[in-house]
Amino acid sequence: xxxxxxxxxxxxxxxxxxxxxxxxxxxxxxxxxxxxxxxxxxxxxxxxxxxxxxxxxxxxxxxxxxxxxxxxxxxxxxxxxxxxxxxxxxxxxxxxxxxxxxxxxxxxxxxxxxxxxxxxxxxxxxxxxxxxxxxxxxxxxxxxxxxxxxxxxxxxxxxxxxxxxxxxxxxxxxxxxxxxxxxxxxxxxxxxxxxxxxxxxxxxxxxxxxxxxxxxxxxxxxxxxxxxxxxxxxxxxxxxxxxxxxxxxxxxxxxxxxxxxxxxxxxxxxxxxxxxxxxxxxxxxxxxxxxxxxxxxxxxxxxxxxxxxxxxxxxxxxxxxxxxxxxxxxxxxxxxxxxxxxxxxxxxxxxxxxxxxxxxxxxxxxxxxxxxxxxxxxxxxxxxxxxxxxxxx
Numbered sequence: 001x002x003x004x005x006x007x008x009x010x011x012x013x014x015x016x017x018x019x020x021x022x023x024x025x026x027x028x029x030x031x032x033x034x035x036x037x038x039x040x041x042x043x044x045x046x047x048x049x050x051x052x053x054x055x056x057x058x059x060x061x062x063x064x065x066x067x068x069x070x071x072x073x074x075x076x077x078x079x080x081x082x083x084x085x086x087x088x089x090x091x092x093x094x095x096x097x098x099x100x101x102x103x104x105x106x107x108x109x110x111x112x113x114x115x116x117x118x119x120x121x122x123x124x125x126x127x128x129x130x131x132x133x134x135x136x137x138x139x140x141x142x143x144x145x146x147x148x149x150x151x152x153x154x155x156x157x158x159x160x161x162x163x164x165x166x167x168x169x170x171x172x173x174x175x176x177x178x179x180x181x182x183x184x185x186x187x188x189x190x191x192x193x194x195x196x197x198x199x200x201x202x203x204x205x206x207x208x209x210x211x212x213x214x215x216x217x218x219x220x221x222x223x224x225x226x227x228x229x230x231x232x233x234x235x236x237x238x239x240x241x242x243x244x245x246x247x248x249x250x251x252x253x254x255x256x257x258x259x260x261x262x263x264x265x266x267x268x269x270x271x272x273x274x275x276x277x278x279x280x281x282x283x284x285x286x287x288x289x290x291x292x293x294x295x296x297x298x299x300x301x302x303x304x305x306x307x308x309x310x311x312x313x314x315x316x317x318x319x320x321x322x323x324x325x326x327x328x329x330x331x332x333x334x335x336x337x338x339x340x341x342x343x344x345x346x347x348x349x350x351x352x353x354x355x356x357x358x359x360x361x362x363x364x365x366x367x368x369x370x371x372x373x374x375x376x377x378x379x380x381x382x383x384x385x386x387x388x389x390x391x392x393x
Contacts, residue, residue, distance in 0.1 A: 004174040010040050011172045012290060017181035026051075027063045029183045033176060034065050042172045043161040045137065050154040051184065059384065139164025145184060152186060206335075219323025223288065225295040225315060225363065226335070226343040227266065227278035228300070229257060232310040234274040247265045250274055252362040253309050260301040264294040279320075279335060289366050292317060296370060299357040300391060314347025315359040317366075346388055355390050364389040 015033045023029040034047050047065040097373040101179050130380065137158045144155040155177050159165055165173065231237075238246055256269045257276050266280040292315075299313045318339035326332045350358040353374060364371040364387075371389035378385045 004171065004178055006171045006174070007178075008040075008172040008175040008199060009170070011037055011042065011175045012179050014040060015176060016182075019183035021179060023183070026183055026186075028128070030180060031064055031065050033183075035067075036065060037172060037176050040172070042169050042176070043159045043165070044157050044173075045160045046158040048156045064120075096207065096320040138162060141165060141170065141173060143173065145177060145181060155180075168185060191257055219321045219325075221319055222322045222333070222335075223282050223317070223319055224318040224322075224339075225266075225280040225282070225288075225291045226320065226340050227276065227295060227298070227313065227315060228340075228343045228347040229276045229279070229311045229313040230347065231274035232312060249307065249309060252306050254306055257302055260298040263301075264298040265291075266295065266298060270332075277335070277340075285366070288317060292363050292367050293370070295363075296357075296359070296367065296391060303356045310356065311356045312347055312349055312350035312355070314343045315357070315363055316343035316346055317360070317363050318342075341381060342379075342386070345381060345388075349377055349379055349388060357391055358388045359390070361389065 005151045016034060016207050018032050019029055021029065030049065034044055037070045045066060047063075049063045051063075087215075092105070138165065139161070140158040143155045143157075147154065157165075157173055159169075193309055231250065237249065241249070253274070254271060254276065261268055261276075261278045266278050268276060268278045270277050280295045282291040295315055299315065302311055302313060305311060316339055319337045320337040320339045322335050324331045324333055325336065346358050346360060350356065355374065358374065359371055364373075370392060372392050374388050374390050376385040376387050
């Protein structure tokens with residue numbers, strides 16, 4: 001947002017002091033700024049904001065505030081189901097989207113640092129979100145904040161003051177949004193970093209990356225149940241399907257597999273072509289039993305897949321190395337070691353045995369009654385045959 005022509009220095013200094021603090025969430029800082037502005041004589045009786053979120057699925061964050069209560073940060077989604085959500089339909093039809101206030105174009109398309117809309121007659125029925133403005137409010141203004149090309153935040157302020165916002169108060173509102181710009185943009189960049197880390201390397205590993213654990217070769221030994229899976233018939237699909245359809249089907253499979261692993265407390269470390277590598281960490285033998293059962297439950301959820309797709313899953317448990325490998329300018333946070341290699345070999349063995357899920361003896365021994373022996377089989381890279389087990393039906 002460009003600097004307003006007239007700055008309310010008291011509001012500017014107060015809000016800039018607030019936004020430099022380390023807030024647990026940006027919404028907390030925004031609410032504190034609203035409270036400070038009100039204490040300085042700006043009669044804000046309701047404030048709402050819509051902030052674009054840097055996320056592959058989530059659309060925007062919404063804050064609601066009044067002097068009597070502060071609302072939670074509400075995350076709304078953009079998906080194929082958006083039309084089923086009444087609030088989303090209302091927002092899409094609102095003056096902010098359809099331009100039914102001062103012009104016929106979408107206000108979101110025209111918002112800049114200037115005041116773009118003044119609601120003069122609040123007795124006129126309005127679509128959400130301004131519908132909430134009609135009961136006892138005398139004035140409402142909307143301000144915009146740029147977050148880059150085609151990404152705008154929206155701030156809406158309303159008052160019950162007789163006569164509405166006077167010119168000095170309007171200057172203060174411009175100052176308020178301008179002074180919130182550092183917090184909003186810093187929060188957005190933090191959000192980008194968080195989303196990139198957690199989306200691309202997983203929530204647990206992502207937190208380690210964000211904590212600065214980036215030194216090449218820095219690994220630790222951990223115990224975990226390792227999940228390896230891949231899509232059956234991928235080679236024939238890659239030949240017969242158009243690339244867009246192939247990617248769509250892979251994503252259908254990934255959504256089911258990742259959802260099952262995450263629902264059972266595991267973590268997806270990486271997608272490799274049509275394969276998935278996941279872990280269910282544990283520290284004690286008691287936790288190992290729990291992790292093994294959770295991994296098995298996740299695998300059973302994937303025995304049937306949407307659209308006739310099928311996967312094979314290999315499970316093994318044991319010690320592994322967890323940390324950074326790669327080159328100084330291109331690191332990968334991953335797990336390596338014999339446990340991981342064995343799980344991968346078991347998964348490959350599953351296809352030849354026409355099994356959807358196979359597990360090692362190390363896993364079967366601690367969950368008695370849940371698996372049955374398939375037999376001993378030689379696997380590439382291991383010196384001796386291994387016993388493999390499949391879930392009881």
